[in-house]
Every structure is written in structure tokens, then in C-alpha cells.
Amino acid sequence: MSNLETVAQVGENEALKRTIARLNASEHALVGPGDDSAVIAAPDGRFTVTTDTLIEGHDFRLDWSTAYDLGWKAVASNLADVAAMGAVPTALVVALTVPGSTQVSWLEHFADGLKAACIALAPGCGVVGGDLAASDQVMISVAAHGSLEGREPVLRSGAQVGDVVAVAGTLGRAAAGLALLQSGNRDAVSAYDELVNVQRRPNPPIRSGVDAANAGATSMLDLSDGLARDSARIAKASEVTIQIDPQMLQGFEAVIEEAARAIEANPSDWVIGGGEDHSLLATFPADATLPRAFKRIGVVLPQGPAPVMLGAQALPERGWDSSRATNYLA
Amino acid sequence: MSNLETVAQVGENEALKRTIARLNASEHALVGPGDDSAVIAAPDGRFTVTTDTLIEGHDFRLDWSTAYDLGWKAVASNLADVAAMGAVPTALVVALTVPGSTQVSWLEHFADGLKAACIALAPGCGVVGGDLAASDQVMISVAAHGSLEGREPVLRSGAQVGDVVAVAGTLGRAAAGLALLQSGNRDAVSAYDELVNVQRRPNPPIRSGVDAANAGATSMLDLSDGLARDSARIAKASEVTIQIDPQMLQGFEAVIEEAARAIEANPSDWVIGGGEDHSLLATFPADATLPRAFKRIGVVLPQGPAPVMLGAQALPERGWDSSRATNYLA
Numbered sequence: 001m002s003n004l005e006t007v008a009q010v011g012e013n014e015a016l017k018r019t020i021a022r023l024n025a026s027e028h029a030l031v032g033p034g035d036d037s038a039v040i041a042a043p044d045g046r047f048t049v050t051t052d053t054l055i056e057g058h059d060f061r062l063d064w065s066t067a068y069d070l071g072w073k074a075v076a077s078n079l080a081d082v083a084a085m086g087a088v089p090t091a092l093v094v095a096l097t098v099p100g101s102t103q104v105s106w107l108e109h110f111a112d113g114l115k116a117a118c119i120a121l122a123p124g125c126g127v128v129g130g131d132l133a134a135s136d137q138v139m140i141s142v143a144a145h146g147s148l149e150g151r152e153p154v155l156r157s158g159a160q161v162g163d164v165v166a167v168a169g170t171l172g173r174a175a176a177g178l179a180l181l182q183s184g185n186r187d188a189v190s191a192y193d194e195l196v197n198v199q200r201r202p203n204p205p206i207r208s209g210v211d212a213a214n215a216g217a218t219s220m221l222d223l224s225d226g227l228a229r230d231s232a233r234i235a236k237a238s239e240v241t242i243q244i245d246p247q248m249l250q251g252f253e254a255v256i257e258e259a260a261r262a263i264e265a266n267p268s269d270w271v272i273g274g275g276e277d278h279s280l281l282a283t284f285p286a287d288a289t290l291p292r293a294f295k296r297i298g299v300v301l302p303q304g305p306a307p308v309m310l311g312a313q314a315l316p317e318r319g320w321d322s323s324r325a326t327n328y329l330a
Numbered sequence: 331m332s333n334l335e336t337v338a339q340v341g342e343n344e345a346l347k348r349t350i351a352r353l354n355a356s357e358h359a360l361v362g363p364g365d366d367s368a369v370i371a372a373p374d375g376r377f378t379v380t381t382d383t384l385i386e387g388h389d390f391r392l393d394w395s396t397a398y399d400l401g402w403k404a405v406a407s408n409l410a411d412v413a414a415m416g417a418v419p420t421a422l423v424v425a426l427t428v429p430g431s432t433q434v435s436w437l438e439h440f441a442d443g444l445k446a447a448c449i450a451l452a453p454g455c456g457v458v459g460g461d462l463a464a465s466d467q468v469m470i471s472v473a474a475h476g477s478l479e480g481r482e483p484v485l486r487s488g489a490q491v492g493d494v495v496a497v498a499g500t501l502g503r504a505a506a507g508l509a510l511l512q513s514g515n516r517d518a519v520s521a522y523d524e525l526v527n528v529q530r531r532p533n534p535p536i537r538s539g540v541d542a543a544n545a546g547a548t549s550m551l552d553l554s555d556g557l558a559r560d561s562a563r564i565a566k567a568s569e570v571t572i573q574i575d576p577q578m579l580q581g582f583e584a585v586i587e588e589a590a591r592a593i594e595a596n597p598s599d600w601v602i603g604g605g606e607d608h609s610l611l612a613t614f615p616a617d618a619t620l621p622r623a624f625k626r627i628g629v630v631l632p633q634g635p636a637p638v639m640l641g642a643q644a645l646p647e648r649g650w651d652s653s654r655a656t657n658y659l660a
Contacts, residue, residue: 030376031483034567036414036552037380037476039483042372046360049458050367051423051473055465084366093381095425095471128379135385137466141425143381143473146367153361153369222366237364 007107007134008100015104016132022111024118026126028090028147038128040091040145047090048146048153050081052224056138064181067106069200070140071113078144079122080204080222080278086154086213087146089122089206094142097135107132113201121206151213154282159219159238163283165298166290168208171227171252172267173198175274176259183263192259204278211291212282220282226275228308232317234281235307242283243309244298251295272315337437337464338430345434346462352441354448356456358420358477368458370421370475377420378476378483380411382554386468394511397436399530400470401443408474409452410534410552410608416484416543417476419452419536424472427465437462443531451536481543484612489549489568493613495628496620498538501557501582502597503528505604506589513593522589534608541621542612550612556605558638562647564611565637572613573639574628581625602645 007015020033031039040047054060054074065073075092082089094114098107118125159165177199180189189196204222212220219238223230227244235242253267260267283300284290306314337345350363361369370377384390384404395403405422412419424444428437448455489495507529510519519526534552542550549568553560557574565572583597590597613630614620636644 031485035483035485035487036411036550037378037417037474037483039376039378039415039478042375042377045372045375046369047372047377047475048367048369049421049423049473049475051425051459051461051471053425053427053461053463053471055427055463057466058464081366085369087367091379093379093473095381095383095473097383097385097469129381131381131383131471133383133385134388135467135469136387139427139465139469139471141381141383141461141469141471143379143423143425144367145377145379148369153365153367155361155365157365220366 005104006100007098007102007104010104012132015107016130018104019107019111020130022108022115024115024126026091026128027124029128033129038091040128042147044148044150046148048082048085048087048148049143050078051141051143052078052081053139053141062138065200067109068113071110072117072201074140074142075114075117076121076202076204077224077278078142079206080224082144082146083204083206083209084220084222084280085146085148086151086209086217086220087148088210089125089144089146091125091128091145092142093129094127094140095131097133097139099136100134121204154213154217154220156219156221156234156237159234159240159283159300161240161300161302162286163218163300164286164296165242165244165283165300166294166296167279167281168205168293169279170198170277171279172256172270172274174202174276175270176256179263179265180259185263188259188262191262195256195259199276202276202278205280205293208280208291208293212280212294215284215291216288217282217284220280223277223279223281224275226273228272228315229317230281232307234283239303241301241304241307241309242298243301246311248297335434336430337428337432337434340434342462345437346460348434349437349441349462350460352438352445354445354456356421356458357454359456359458363459368421370458372477374478374480376478378412378415378417378478379473380408381471381473382408382411383469383471392468395530397439398443401440402447402531404470404472405444405447406451406532406534407554407608408472409536410554412474412476413534413536413539414550414552414610415476415478416481416539416547416550417478418540419455419474419476421455421458421475422472423459424457424470425461427463427469429466430464484543484547484550486549486551486564486567489564489570489613489630491570491630491632492616493548493630494616494626495572495574495613495630496624496626497609497611498535498623499609500528500607501609502586502600502604504532504606505600506586509593509595510589515593518589518592521592525586525589529606532606532608535610535623538610538621538623542610542624545614545621546618547612547614550610553607553609553611554605556603558602558645559647560611562637564613569633571631571634571637571639572628573631576641578627
């Protein structure tokens with residue numbers, strides 16, 4: 001049968017079978033896809049689990065992202081939530097809904113994106129189960145699992161006064177990429193395609209989550225909603241104030257400044273408010289040796305009137321609330 | 331703030347927080363909702379995971395099911411996939427998409443349905459994480475986890491020639507309920523509301539999954555797509571033929587016969603082809619003592635030309651393929 005066939009033509013079960021056939025196996029699966037449930041190893045007697053959903057028109061546009069991009073992004077954004085606990089990703093389950101008119105080849109490219117992201121970001125991790133159903137909108141819901149390998153999970157609530165605040169990964173690049181796409185300025189999109197690509201296929205520092213845990217990180221989270229909102233989450237959970245040093249953000253701004261100028265945007269807004277880089281924000285004891293990927297950006301202060309300060313100023317919690325955001329809608 | 335407010339008004343994070351606040355805790359959660367991932371106990375060093383999605387207009391209609399019904403059904407259908415491995419359900423993550431105009435009170439009733447189903451069907455199990463996002467359609471995607479408690483998982487592939495084939499739970503009642511709703515015959519819907527309620531809030535025999543494993547079940551699955559299709563899955567995976575004795579289905583037909591007459595339907599079609607009862611189909615060695623909930627319906631034969639026989643006749647694989655089905659669309 002040809003791949004120009006649609007899901008409605010071949011049926012859900014057959015389409016799902018062909019999609020799963022393209023995936024890499026999880027090295028942690030004792031029973032893989034095909035039964036009522038998969039069975040996954042959890043050697044230290046615990047597992048971590050998180051879920052995140054991407055919705056057409058809301059989190060992505062089909063004219064801006066390929067099926068491959070979406071498979072990649074769905075994996076990357078979920079793996080970041082595994083890494084943020086200090087866990088190693090082991091297994092994913094993926095629920096996908098697509099219109100019945102979707103070609104099976106689209107599903108196969110989606111599967112290729114899932115596989116590529118697993119191999120690049122978390123070798124050994126793979127998709128162990130899935131569900132495919134017809135709908136009006138494309139919707140991708142992933143549940144991701146991890147192994148703590150005997151370590152304590154790194155929570156949002158453990159930041160201590162005097163800790164260093166540090167980031168692994170990029171800040172503002174995914175927001176820059178989105179703004180470039182939204183600008184409709186084709187020259188700018190093509191000149192800064194590496195930023196657009198961070199938006200399409202984010203590259204979170206998954207391994208750095210374990211490095212942070214091993215270095216004694218006291219708190220950590222995945223920067224999905226932007227530095228301002230996500231720092232406030234750690235600050236509130238830990239009952240502290242996080243003070244970010246604006247000078248330490250200059251390096252992050254410098255690399256997106258030129259793109260910002262091209263579309264008359266403010267690079268500092270992207271660095272502070274932009275989501276979807278899926279970098280890791282963590283706090284470490286002042287005397288800890290930061291893992292190589294982490295850059296210091298601030299300190300933890302006793303709880304003050306604002307959860308987050310940028311220098312001497314309270315930082316409003318601007319950023320991303322995905323149910324209100326209409327960022328992707330034309 | 332009032333619950334007449336909508337998701338768009340209060341924002342995703344606040345709406346999610348209020349929804350999660352109504353849920354029961356999982357007794358197996360070491361870290362519950364609110365961090366990047368939850369942490370769940372897996373005492374025997376393994377866990378089972380499955381995912382299943384319900385989509386508005388496809389798997390349910392909002393005028394036929396309440397938010398509470400949908401929360402219940404999403405849990406019940408996923409727990410059946412845990413039970414079918416011989417596992418005890420431990421933890422769920424739930425991804426929900428709703429239009430921004432949805433009232434927060436709808437989400438709260440949905441949460442009440444999730445909680446009630448967990449408590450009724452799998453005490454100790456609870457929701458440990460969730461995701462809420464805006465979309466055009468209501469979509470509910472659940473990933474469910476279980477503990478095998480040291481037992482071997484019961485796969486689809488283990489049926490042996492000479493085994494007894496048996497069912498725990500109802501057959502055809504959910505299909506009868508759907509047909510009643512589709513008939514538009516209000517008198518019939520009200521006269522046979524217990525069948526309509528199986529469709530709205532299925533009551534799968536979750537505990538019987540462990541009982542079957544302990545009794546030596548050689549294969550098992552969740553009857554989500556109907557006896558014909560699902561028996562064929564065991565037959566193919568096990569490379570055997572399953573022979574169902576039509577006389578042994580008479581008891582299942584008897585209880586829906588009157589409802590079938592009321593809307594001029596064939597009860598035998600519901601018993602053989604109807605999905606969504608989420609009963610358990612299992613095979614046992616001939617000398618095994620069947621657990622109390624299981625009723626014998628057939629035997630396992632050497633692989634013949636058809637995967638499933640009804641008496642002396644090959645049984646076509648009619649049933650449910652949810653991507654083709656338009657059963658819920660008016």
C-alpha cells in the first residue's frame with residue numbers, strides 16, 4: 001500500500017502500526033508497543049512521569065512546522081520536564097489526533113521526528129506506546145518517563161537563600177524564532193534561520209539535568225514559559241526571592257540582537273519573557289561547582305515583596321500562559 | 331472567584347490548579363502534582379504504561395455525556411488496559427483540551443468524575459499530573475500506570491491450544507447504550523438507562539485482572555473494540571484460533587434482548603461486535619480454577635484458516651475501528 005493513502009483510508013490501527021514501525025525501541029522497555037500496556041524497567045523502584053500537549057493553531061501551525069519538526073518538538077519539550085527532575089528519560093507514550101484526510105506519509109515523518117529527537121537528546125529512550133485517532137485539529141499529547149537512578153528528585157521547592165541561580169541552554173531564541181515567523185518578513189526568516197529552527201526543533205540540554213543533580217542543585221525547572229514566569233515558580237515554591245543580574249543576561253541578548261533589529265523587536269523581552277527554549281533553570285549552593293553547561297545569572301535572596309527581581313526592580317510575571325496565548329493564531 | 335468563569339478568563343494555570351485541587355492523591359506518589367514531573371513508586375522495579383484518548387464528536391458527544399461521565403470514562407477505559415496486564419493501577423496523568431469558553435465548573439465536574447472512578451475502580455490510584463490547553467474540540471488523553479507486584483505481565487501472545495477462553499464483565503451493554511442514544515427514542519433511553527449508563531460510565535472489572543494473573547491466565551486483553559476484533563488480536567498474537575461457543579453468549583444476549591427489541595436491533599451484534607464495555611478477555615489452562623468474575627465462552631484451537639470461529643463458522647472481524655467509526659457523529 002502506498003503512503004499517499006490517508007488515515008481514513010487505511011484505518012487507525014494500520015496507520016498506527018506503520019508509524020510505530022519506524023520508531024527506535026526504548027532500551028528500558030521489558031515489553032514494548034503492541035500489548036494493552038508496555039512494561040518499563042524502574043531499577044531504583046521509582047519512576048518520574050510528566051505530560052505535555054501541543055495543539056494545532058495554538059502551539060504550532062502546520063504551515064510553519066513539518067511533521068518531523070512536530071515529532072521532534074513534542075519529544076524535546078517533554079524530555080525537558082524529565083531532565084528538570086534530575087532524571088534520565090526512559091520511555092514515552094504518544095497520543096496523536098489528526099484529521100482523517102492526513103496522509104500516512106505525514107505520520108511517518110512525524111515518527112521520524114520522534115525518533116530523531118530521542119536519539120539526539122536522550123539515547124536509550126524511545127516510544128513504547130501510542131494512540132491515534134481522528135479529530136478536526138492536530139493534537140500531540142506525550143507522557144514522558146524517567147529514572148532517577150537512585151538520586152533524590154530535584155524539586156522546585158528546594159532553593160535556599162544564598163544559592164546561585166543558573167541556566168543551562170538558550171534564552172529567548174525560541175521566542176525570537178516565533179517573532180520572525182510572525183513578522184512575515186521572509187528575508188529575516190531566512191537570515192536568522194538558526195533562531196527559527198530553535199522554535200521548530202528546540203534543543204534542550206537534557207543531559208545537564210543529571211549533571212545539575214549530581215552537582216547538588218537545590219531546585220530546578222524546565223524553562224517552558226519564560227525566565228520571568230518560571231523563576232517566579234521556583235521563588236514561590238521555595239519561599240524565596242530570586243534576583244537576576246541584568247548584566248548576566250547580556251550574553252543571551254547579544255546573540256539575538258541583530259535579529260531583533262531586523263524586525264524592530266526588543267531582544268530583552270525575548271530573553272526575559274519568551275518561552276519554549278526548554279532550557280533548565282536551577283539553583284546551586286554558593287560553593288558548588290556549576291556543571292559546564294550552566295551559566296550563573298543571579299542569586300537567591302530572602303523572600304521579599306516580589307518573587308523575582310531584575311537587579312533592583314521587581315520583575316512582572318510576563319510570559320506565556322498557553323491557554324490565553326494566541327501567539328500562533330494568524 | 332466564581333466557577334462560572336471560563337478557562338480563558340482565569341487562565342490555564344489557575345484553571346488547572348483548581349481542577350487538580352479536587353482530585354484524590356495517589357497512594358503510590360512520592361512526589362505528586364505541581365513539579366515538572368511526578369515521582370511514583372515502582373516497588374518491583376518495573377511499571378506498566380498505556381495511553382488512550384477520547385475525542386469530542388468521535389468518542390463522545392457533550393449532549394450525551396456530562397463532564398463527570400467523561401472523567402469517569404477516561405479513567406475506566408485506561409484502567410482496563412492496566413488490569414489487562416495483570417497489574418494494579420497506581421497513577422494517571424491527564425491531558426485535557428477544551429475551548430477557552432469552557433466554564434471552570436465543567437472542569438471541576440470532570441475532576442470529580444476522575445476521582446470517583448479512581449476510588450470506585452482502583453482504590454489507591456490517583457491523578458499525579460495534568461495538562462490543560464485551549465482547543466476547538468474537547469479531547470481527553472490519559473496515560474495510566476500500574477504495578478505488577480512481582481508478577482509476570484499477562485500478554486496477548488500467550489494463549490495455548492487447549493486453553494479455556496473466558497470473559498470478566500459485560501458484553502454488548504455499552505453498544506446497546508450507544509444504540510439507544512443514537513435511536514433518539516427517549517422512552518427507550520429512559521427504560522434502559524442502566525445500559526445507557528454503561529456507555530456513559532463503564533464499569534470494567536479492574537480487580538479481576540490481578541485475579542486472572544494469579545489464576546494463571548496465559549493471555550489477556552481489554553475488550554475495547556468488541557469480542558470479534560479483540561479475540562482476533564489474541565488469536566493472531568498467540569498464533570492460535572479462538573473458538574467461541576455461541577451457546578455461552580446467550581446469557582450476555584438475554585440481558586439486552588428487550589432493549590434490542592425496543593429499537594429493532596440485534597442483540598447478538600452488540601455482544602459480538604460492540605466495543606467499549608472494557609471487559610477482560612483471557613485464556614486459562616484447561617485445569618485452572620477460573621476466578622469468580624470470569625465466565626467461560628470458548629476454547630483455544632490450533633491455528634486454522636480463521637483467527638476466530640463462532641461455533642463452526644469463521645467470525646468476520648467486525649467491530650470498532652475508532653478512526654473510521656462515525657458512531658458518535660450525528
